[in-house]
Amino acid sequence: MSIAEQQVSIWMRPENVERSGPGRRPGYSRAQITRVAVEIADAEGIDATTMRRIGQELGTGAMSLYRYVPKRDDLIDLMLDAVVGEITLPEQASGDWRTDLSLVAHQTRGVGLRHPWQATLARRPTLGPNSLRVYDFALRALDGFGLHVDEMTSLCGMVGDYVASAVRDEIGWLDHARHTGMDRKQWMAEYVGPYVRHVVESGEYQMFNRTIREGRLSHMSPDARFQYGLNHVLNGIAAGLPNTTTR
Amino acid sequence: MSIAEQQVSIWMRPENVERSGPGRRPGYSRAQITRVAVEIADAEGIDATTMRRIGQELGTGAMSLYRYVPKRDDLIDLMLDAVVGEITLPEQASGDWRTDLSLVAHQTRGVGLRHPWQATLARRPTLGPNSLRVYDFALRALDGFGLHVDEMTSLCGMVGDYVASAVRDEIGWLDHARHTGMDRKQWMAEYVGPYVRHVVESGEYQMFNRTIREGRLSHMSPDARFQYGLNHVLNGIAAGLPNTTTR
């Protein structure tokens, strides 16, 4: 056994499947453990998704899981890629980059809202098969304009960054609600409300004050707010394309 | 004492300063604790920044800190705003929005690189005084074009999202290095390298493969890579301004 083997990406360590020879056969699987972990995280948050709790849900102990997953962090990588697997994309791109990138953006947002725990786990880009599939589809939307692949990467990144950030904002208060037990109205009224009022009344931060007073974004529906920001990003991408009227 | 008092934002709970009356005088301060915590996090990572460790550095116990900070999460809020305080901005905007936003972007990146732990702590936007000051400056850069404040918010958000994401990518391997002890070369060669090679050789993910084969971004210097992406974002913002040639 090499030294590096213990420190290699989870995607390079497939679970031992269909072994031949002596020895007991595994009673669980990575996919099963991952699915249960996602269910717990959806219902109770990522902090409640402990090895003991997952084991309990499977009717076993915490240590049994380590036959399938090297470390908890690796399990989280599996969870992150698993939920991206919910994204359904057409076989072929539509031919309209705006349609294609909007599709990816909205589907990614859907994943984020269904699994709010994943938004706070911003880390290195996931390299799992599902994530690669979505990433590839997004890049393909910008293919055919004669752009260098680095430009496509940059432009696609703008969409990805926006979606991640928008989803984080959208569900940010949810995590807090889980910890404190207050709902959004309470959160606005009791947690940040008085402080924001205090800041506004202080008179510093002129633009922040205008945001609070004149801004309509926070009064829009979440869907409309997301679309509003996405339109700006897509307009920005259009500026990077050679000729958006043709093709 | 109201029920909500324990659950209010740290920014609404200033430390008791210059109290008159009986009672021992505090031997430490929020600023001091925050500074020590940032030093530890810089040197050893956020996971090493435990209450016990901070106390040890101050020559005291863990529980003493709770006289100054309600919870560890609140201390992290203080740390996040404290490092933003390193950003120095001119009193007046330059008048060129591109210059001003570039300045904010580069300074924010600098903070991220000097304090790599803060990149992984993506949460609700920090509302501390330093963060508000930078946010206000960025918004002011887009004032005077006749844009609605919501449009300025959206466009500024694009810069903020890009910087956060770029910094995260840039230092992402650092956190991993701290845990595994491998440097960047080892990381590329042993951790993801074999897997990426495996993925490329599989032949799926055509665009991902082109990124690996034709992409020059990962071979550029970090500075150049950051600037490359930033230029695309700024070009995108220019598309949202009414007339970029004048003014």
Next chain:
DNA sequence: CTCCAATCGCGTACGTCGTACCCGAAATAC
């Protein structure tokens, strides 16, 4: 100066976590 009330410093302790270690149970090949 004496005494009281308020506040700070912080030791102890509890419940929780990830996971290293280890051994008995189970499954297969011969």
Next chain:
DNA sequence: GTATTTCGGGTACGACGTACGCGATTGGAG
């Protein structure tokens, strides 16, 4: 049957955040 290999999971260890409580310190009132 027996040897060999793998799985299941109990026990245990060293962290963590932090609730609780008490002695030490301080300023003001008498």
